[in-house]
Amino acid sequence: MPGFDKIVGHEQIKEHFRNAVQTGKVSHAYILSGEAGMGRKSLASAFALSLLCEKGMAEPCMQCHACRQALSGNHPDLIYVTHEKPASIGVDDIREQINDTIMVRPYSSYYKIYIVDEAEKMTVQAQNALLKTIEEPPSYGVILLLTTNPEGFLPTILSRCVQLKLKPLKDEVVKEYLIQSLGVEESQAEIYAAFARGNLGKAIHLADSEEFKQMYHEILHLLKHLKDTDISELLDYIRKLKDEKMDIYGCLDFMQMWYRDVLMYKTTKDINLLIFKDEFSSIKSMSTLSGYDGLERILVAIDKARVRLDAM
Numbered sequence: 001m002p003g004f005d006k007i008v009g010h011e012q013i014k015e016h017f018r019n020a021v022q023t024g025k026v027s028h029a030y031i032l033s034g035e036a037g038m039g040r041k042s043l044a045s046a047f048a049l050s051l052l053c054e055k056g057m058a059e060p061c062m063q064c065h066a067c068r069q070a071l072s073g074n075h076p077d078l079i080y081v082t083h084e085k086p087a088s089i090g091v092d093d094i095r096e097q098i099n100d101t102i103m104v105r106p107y108s109s110y111y112k113i114y115i116v117d118e119a120e121k122m123t124v125q126a127q128n129a130l131l132k133t134i135e136e137p138p139s140y141g142v143i144l145l146l147t148t149n150p151e152g153f154l155p156t157i158l159s160r161c162v163q164l165k166l167k168p169l170k171d172e173v174v175k176e177y178l179i180q181s182l183g184v185e186e187s188q189a190e191i192y193a194a195f196a197r198g199n200l201g202k203a204i205h206l207a208d209s210e211e212f213k214q215m216y217h218e219i220l221h222l223l224k225h226l227k228d229t230d231i232s233e234l235l236d237y238i239r240k241l242k243d244e245k246m247d248i249y250g251c252l253d254f255m256q257m258w259y260r261d262v263l264m265y266k267t268t269k270d271i272n273l274l275i276f277k278d279e280f281s282s283i284k285s286m287s288t289l290s291g292y293d294g295l296e297r298i299l300v301a302i303d304k305a306r307v308r309l310d311a312m
């Protein structure tokens with residue numbers, strides 16, 4: 001559970017929360033949306049911490065009684081809403097954990113904060129139950145809905161919440177974090193960052209994943225030995241990967257990045273623009289052997305493969 005200062009990126013959202021804490025203009029309901037791994041939970045926790053902190057500063061002190069209680073998961077005014085069924089948050093979950101308790105004044109803080117993770121799993125009935133509370137909340141009530149998909153919410157919920165959307169971080173920021181904080185080698189960090197597409201949690205996961213390393217080596221081997229740009233061979237291989245239950249989307253991403261590198265080098269002759277700098281010699285020779293048309297065709301074929309997979 002970090003403070004804002006330990007969270008990488010998301011400056012606008014941090015600024016919004018810090019302002020709210022300092023001015024006391026705190027809304028009763030927020031939606032934090034973004035892919036898994038992007039940092040919704042960290043941001044929500046940091047906001048809750050700074051609302052509960054006895055110092056009342058924009059950044060939680062991490063030392064006062066309230067901070068320590070929150071950090072150990074024992075603050076009575078910070079409630080993490082749970083759900084029985086893995087696939088859905090039902091009306092009873094919302095009633096019992098939010099509606100029935102929110103009228104009880106906070107024990108020790110000015111605020112009483114509810115965090116609902118995976119809020120997109122709320123059933124329509126659950127959302128309607130929550131709506132009653134959001135429509136007439138007590139002055140101290142703050143509800144944070146965390147979601148990967150805000151489109152699953154009723155328009156009436158959306159219109160009553162402050163919506164904050166997490167944006168992907170710049171590859172450069174992700175790469176620097178991997179190098180500085182995790183000690184990942186620069187050339188590898190660049191590849192993880194490219195794959196993670198601005199999702200820091202995903203990048204951290206990839207840097208530690210044996211499965212990813214295995215996929216990486218297999219595909220690299222394939223791409224390096226695919227002498228001429230033979231699309232049917234490539235597609236056969238993709239089918240094989242699917243049968244072996246590999247992360248097929250990850251494989252397609254890989255191939256796409258690889259051929260983009262080849263195309264990039266063919267066009268610019270600039271090694272610094274490549275993701276796979278360690279494979280420079282393969283990229284270079286491939287860029288000499290392949291024509292623009294062939295490379296474009298491959299990139300299109302990979303896109304098509306992805307569309308077909310989505311449709312399956």
Ligand SMILES: [Zn+2]
Nearest residue numbers: 053061064067
């Ligand atoms: Zn504190």
